[in-house]
Amino acid sequence: MIAEAIRFALSGISANKMRSVLTTLGIVIGISAVITLLAVGAGTSNMIKDQIGKLGTNVLTVNRAISTGGRTTGGSATGTRTRTTNLTLADQQALQDPVLAPDIATTAPVVQTQSVTAALGSSTHSIASTLGTSPSYFGITNFTIAAGRLIDDADAGQPVVVLGNSVAADLATNVSTLVGQTVSLNGQNFTVAGVLAAKGTSGLNDPDDVAMVPYATAQDKFSGYSPSLSSIQVQAKSADVMTEAQNEIQQILDARHQVTSTNRDYQVRNQAQVLSTATTTTQTLTILLSAVAGISLLVGGIGVMNIMLVTVTERTREIGIRKAIGATRGNIVMQFLVESLIISILGGIVGILIGFGASSFTIAGIRPEVQWWTVWLSVAVSAGIGLVFGIYPANKAAKLRPIDALRYE
Amino acid sequence: MQSAHARRPRPVIALDRIRKVYGQGEAEVRALDGVSLTIERGEFVAIVGASGSGKSTMMNIIGCLDAPTSGRYFMDGIETGELDEYQLAQIRNRKIGFVFQSFNLIPRTRAVDNVAMPLAYRKVHRRERHALALEALDAVGLSARAGHLPSQLSGGQQQRVAIARALVTEPVLLLADEPTGALDTHSSEEILDLFGMLHARGRTIVMITHEPDVAARAERVVRMQDGQVIADTGTATAQAAYHAAGGTR
Numbered sequence: 293m294i295a296e297a298i299r300f301a302l303s304g305i306s307a308n309k310m311r312s313v314l315t316t317l318g319i320v321i322g323i324s325a326v327i328t329l330l331a332v333g334a335g336t337s338n339m340i341k342d343q344i345g346k347l348g349t350n351v352l353t354v355n356r357a358i359s360t361g362g363r364t365t366g367g368s369a370t371g372t373r374t375r376t377t378n379l380t381l382a383d384q385q386a387l388q389d390p391v392l393a394p395d396i397a398t399t400a401p402v403v404q405t406q407s408v409t410a411a412l413g414s415s416t417h418s419i420a421s422t423l424g425t426s427p428s429y430f431g432i433t434n435f436t437i438a439a440g441r442l443i444d445d446a447d448a449g450q451p452v453v454v455l456g457n458s459v460a461a462d463l464a465t466n467v468s469t470l471v472g473q474t475v476s477l478n479g480q481n482f483t484v485a486g487v488l489a490a491k492g493t494s495g496l497n498d499p500d501d502v503a504m505v506p507y508a509t510a511q512d513k514f515s516g517y518s519p520s521l522s523s524i525q526v527q528a529k530s531a532d533v534m535t536e537a538q539n540e541i542q543q544i545l546d547a548r549h550q551v552t553s554t555n556r557d558y559q560v561r562n563q564a565q566v567l568s569t570a571t572t573t574t575q576t577l578t579i580l581l582s583a584v585a586g587i588s589l590l591v592g593g594i595g596v597m598n599i600m601l602v603t604v605t606e607r608t609r610e611i612g613i614r615k616a617i618g619a620t621r622g623n624i625v626m627q628f629l630v631e632s633l634i635i636s637i638l639g640g641i642v643g644i645l646i647g648f649g650a651s652s653f654t655i656a657g658i659r660p661e662v663q664w665w666t667v668w669l670s671v672a673v674s675a676g677i678g679l680v681f682g683i684y685p686a687n688k689a690a691k692l693r694p695i696d697a698l699r700y701e
Numbered sequence: 702m703q704s705a706h707a708r709r710p711r712p713v714i715a716l717d718r719i720r721k722v723y724g725q726g727e728a729e730v731r732a733l734d735g736v737s738l739t740i741e742r743g744e745f746v747a748i749v750g751a752s753g754s755g756k757s758t759m760m761n762i763i764g765c766l767d768a769p770t771s772g773r774y775f776m777d778g779i780e781t782g783e784l785d786e787y788q789l790a791q792i793r794n795r796k797i798g799f800v801f802q803s804f805n806l807i808p809r810t811r812a813v814d815n816v817a818m819p820l821a822y823r824k825v826h827r828r829e830r831h832a833l834a835l836e837a838l839d840a841v842g843l844s845a846r847a848g849h850l851p852s853q854l855s856g857g858q859q860q861r862v863a864i865a866r867a868l869v870t871e872p873v874l875l876l877a878d879e880p881t882g883a884l885d886t887h888s889s890e891e892i893l894d895l896f897g898m899l900h901a902r903g904r905t906i907v908m909i910t911h912e913p914d915v916a917a918r919a920e921r922v923v924r925m926q927d928g929q930v931i932a933d934t935g936t937a938t939a940q941a942a943y944h945a946a947g948g949t950r
Contacts, residue, residue, distance in 0.1 A: 295827075296821050303809060303810065307808075307809055609805070610807055610808070612805075613805045613806075613807060614807075614818070614822075615766075615790065615793075616764070616766060616793060616799050616805075617793065617794065617799065617818060617819040617822065617866065618790050618791065618793045618794020618795070618819050618822040618823065618870075619790065619822050620786075620787050620790040620791075620822070621786060621787070621790075622787075623822055693766075693767075694766045695761050695766045695767050698766070698801070698805070
C-alpha cells in the first residue's frame with residue numbers, strides 16, 4: 293500500500309512541477325542555510341583551535357602589570373630584589389623550582405623590542421617583534437626550524453639571530469640561503485643561525501613576523517642592561533595542571549615581590565583561555581545564526597502546508613472518486629502525507645547538496661567544515677517538516693465526505 | 702413483503718422505511734420520506750424522477766456514500782447502519798461498482814491504472830491487478846486503449862473505462878448515476894447496450910436517470926416524487942420471472 297501511495301504521490305507532484313519546485317525551494321533554502329552556517333561555525337572554531345596550537349602547548353604568560361597604583365617603575369634596582377616592580381631573570385629562575393613549582397615544566401625569559409629593521413643588501417624588513425630569549429622558548433611556543441639551527445646556550449651574548457619565516461622570506465627568495473649570512477638589525481650585524489618553519493597566519497597577527505636572539509645579546513644590543521623582562525613564558529607539565537601551575541607562579545612571585553592578590557604588579561595570562569572564550573563567543577553566534585536559518589526552515593514548512601492545502605482543495609473530486617471506489621481514510625491520509633514527505637525530503641536533499649557546495653568556498657578567511665551530524669539532522673528535520681505540516685492537509689482530505697467531494701466542481 | 706423475504710435468497714438491496722432529512726425546523730427538507738424497496742439479484746432497475754424527487758439522495762444511500770436519518774438498509778444482507786466509516790469503505794470497494802454521469806476517472810492516470818485502482822485499495826498484487834484490469838477493459842471492448850490517458854479518450858470511451866473500473870472487483874451491484882447524461886446519442890446507445898449485455902449475463906444494475914427512453918431500457922422502473930416511490934412497474938415482473946424460473950434463482 294505504501295508503494296501505491298508513493299506512486300500516487302509522485303503523480304500528484306509531477307502534475308504541478310513548477311509549484312512543487314517552488315514549494316521545495318523553501319525547504320532547500322532553509323536546510324542549505326543551516327548546513328552552511330553550522331559549517332562556518334565549525335570552521336571558525338577549528339581556526340581558533342589552530343591558533344591555540346600555535347601559541348604553544350600549555351603555556352602561561354607572566355606580564356608586568358601596566359599600572360599598579362602607587363608603585364612606580366624604575367624604583368632603583370638597589371640589589372634588594374624585594375623592592376623591584378619589574379620581572380627579572382631572577383624571577384624567571386625562581387619559577388624553575390621543582391619543590392615549590394612541581395607543575396611547571398620549563399620557563400623562558402622574554403625581552404621584546406618592537407619595529408627592529410632588518411636589512412640584507414638592498415632588502416629590508418621591519419620585524420614586528422624581536423625577542424631576546426633562551427633556547428627553551430622555542431619548545432614552549434612550538435617553533436621548529438626550517439633551515440640552519442636554533443639558538444643554544446653556547447650562543448649567549450653572541451650576535452646570532454633566528455629569523456621568523458615571514459622575515460626571511462622578505463629578505464631572500466630562498467630562505468635557506470640566509471643561514472650563515474650576516475644581516476643587520478637596527479644597523480648591528482648578526483649572523484643568521486637558522487630560519488623558523490612557518491606557523492601560518494592566524495588571522496589578525498602574523499606569528500612568523502619575528503626574530504629571536506639570545507637573551508644576553510638582546511640586552512647588549514637593544515634594551516640595555518636593564519634587568520627587567522617583558523614577560524616570562526611558562527610551560528605547565530600538562531593541560532590538566534594549568535590552574536595549579538598558575539597558583540604556583542603566583543605564590544612564588546607574590547613572595548618575591550611582596551604583594552598579595554589585591555596589589556599584584558604582574559599578571560599571569562592563559563592565552564588558550566582567552567581563545568576558548570573566543571570559541572564560546574563563536575559558538576553563541578553560530579547558534580544564533582542557525583536559529584535564524586531554522587526560522588526560514590519553519591517558513592518553508594508552512595509553505596509546504598499551504599501548497600498541500602491548495603492541492604487537497606484542487607483534488608477534492610479525485611478524493612471523492614477514490615473514496616467512492618473504496619479508499620479508506622487511512623489510504624487518503626497516506627497518499628497526501630507521502631506527497632508532503634517527498635516534497636520536503638527532496639528539498640532537504642537538494643539543500644544538503646547546496647550546503648556542501650556553499651561550504652566548499654572560503655568565507656571571510658574561514659574554511660567551513662560540514663559536520664556530518666548536521667546532514668543527518670537536516671534529513672530528519674525535513675522529514676519532520678513534511679510530517680508535521682502534511683498531517684493537517686492530509687487529515688482534511690481524509691475527512692471529506694465522499695458525496696460532498698464528488699459534487700465539488 | 703416480509704414473508705417474501707424469508708423465502709427468497711437475500712436481496713442485493715433492501716430498503717426499509719428509509720428517511721433522509723436535511724436541515725432543521727423551518728428549513729427542513731425531507732429528501733426521502735419513508736422509502737421501502739427491494740432489489741433482487743440479477744435485476745436491471747431504473748430509478749426515475751424529476752429533479753428534487755429524491756433520486757440522487759437514494760443513489761447516495763444505496764451507494765453507502767451517505768447514511769439515512771432513519772430506517773434500515775441491508776446491502777447484500779449486511780445492515781449498513783451498524784458499520785463504521787472503514788467498513789463502509791470496504792462495502793463500497795467489494796460490493797458496489799459506481800458509474801457516474803461525469804465518468805470521474807482520475808486525471809493523468811492511464812485507463813488501465815484507473816480500472817485497477819479499486820483493486821489497489823483491496824491489496825491485490827500489482828501484476829494480478831494489471832491482468833484483471835486488462836480483462837475488464839476487454840469486456841467493455843477497450844483493451845486497445847489500455848495505455849491511454851482519460852484526456853485522450855472520447856466521452857463514450859471514458860464511460861466504458863468507468864464501467865470497467867466498476868466491474869473489475871466483481872461487485873454484487875452496478876450503481877449508475879445518469880450514465881448517459883454527458884454523452885451523445887450514439888455513445889449513449891453503446892453504453893445502454895453494454896448495460897443490457899451485462900444484465901443478460903446476470904449483473905444486478907441500478908440506474909438513476911431522468912430520461913424516459915433510457916429508463917425504458919431497464920427491466921423495472923421505480924418512479925420517485927417528493928421523496929417517495931410513487932410507481933414501481935417491475936416488482937410484479939420480477940416476481941413473475943422468479944416464479945416462472947421455478948424458484949431456483
